[in-house]
Amino acid sequence: MSDEVRAHTALHIIKGAIVKVLGEDANWSTSANVKDLHGRIAVEFNRKPTVEEIAEIGRQANAKVTEDAEVEIHNMSRSEAETRWGDLIYDKWPLPDHIQQVKVFHLPGWNVNCCGNKHTERTGAVGSIKITKTRYRNSKNVLEVSYDVED
Numbered sequence: 001m002s003d004e005v006r007a008h009t010a011l012h013i014i015k016g017a018i019v020k021v022l023g024e025d026a027n028w029s030t031s032a033n034v035k036d037l038h039g040r041i042a043v044e045f046n047r048k049p050t051v052e053e054i055a056e057i058g059r060q061a062n063a064k065v066t067e068d069a070e071v072e073i074h075n076m077s078r079s080e081a082e083t084r085w086g087d088l089i090y091d092k093w094p095l096p097d098h099i100q101q102v103k104v105f106h107l108p109g110w111n112v113n114c115c116g117n118k119h120t121e122r123t124g125a126v127g128s129i130k131i132t133k134t135r136y137r138n139s140k141n142v143l144e145v146s147y148d149v150e151d
């Protein structure tokens, strides 16, 4: 399994952990980047999280890895996906109107997102996730979470 596939799958796991800990207000991703075993996700949020909350996000993400949950990938029409999950499949950046057939990453009870990238088949294949840095941008109301994936 390539490093980037693991680090990308970790992005979905961390995103789920962010929403679990900070609530639905943190549901909108504004950017996502992966390089080798490193990644960074940014979400809209209305305040700087506490140190305890960040630690809890890391703990929850690693609990999801340890659970070795199955990753579901659904190929379906966009309207079908919207009917099932609503806006939760989307990020802050728009999905162009002409795209009417989508791939949906679904980790039940955790994260659902339109995503055409490759993923590990189970969360256990990701390896442990270490949050390396967080940054809260007051001017944009954006929280950035950087992480490494380790063996």
Ligand SMILES: [Zn+2]
Pocket: 008, 009, 012, 105, 115, 116, 117, 118, 119
């Ligand atoms: Zn993905």
